Amino acid sequence: RGFMYPGASSVVASLWKVDDEATAELMKEFYRNLLDQGMTPAQALRAAQNSIRQKPQWRAPFYWAGFTLQGEYRQTITPRPGFLSSLFNLKTVAGGALLLLLAFVPLWYRRRRRNNGSPGRAAS
Numbered sequence: 001r002g003f004m005y006p007g008a009s010s011v012v013a014s015l016w017k018v019d020d021e022a023t024a025e026l027m028k029e030f031y032r033n034l035l036d037q038g039m040t041p042a043q044a045l046r047a048a049q050n051s052i053r054q055k056p057q058w059r060a061p062f063y064w065a066g067f068t069l070q071g072e073y074r075q076t077i078t079p080r081p082g083f084l085s086s087l088f089n090l091k092t093v094a095g096g097a098l099l100l101l102l103a104f105v106p107l108w109y110r111r112r113r114r115n116n117g118s119p120g121r122a123a124s
Contacts, residue, residue, distance in 0.1 A: 010041050010071030022063040026052050034077055042073035 003011045012030065014023070029048035033039045039047065045067060052064045 004071060008071065009075060010069055010073065012041070012045060012067055012069055015066040015068060018066055019058075019063055022052065022058045025055075025058070026064055026067065038076055040074050040076055041069050045069050 012027075026048050029051045030044050033044035033047045034041060037044070037047075049064045049067065052058050053061075058064060
């Protein structure tokens, strides 16, 4: 529910503590099915579970059967094309570099003044 209250339409959760390696493989299959194959979340999870259980090391239900889908199960998810390219376009990168430069120039200037002593002070 902690993910659903802020707006997640569905959540895949495990009912018991599961093996990390098997979970990583299951999630790779799940997202491949969901995003590349255009399956609904319920179809993608079921196909991922079937795929994982075909592998000898993860055949036991312990590795794949504990995952459930809660929430919207029929909605297909389509990734927005070019999302990363629009996120990291040239203007964004240049603006971020300029902000970093503006943030560090005053710090550099203060450190330089502190290390060299104040101008106009006589050394004793």
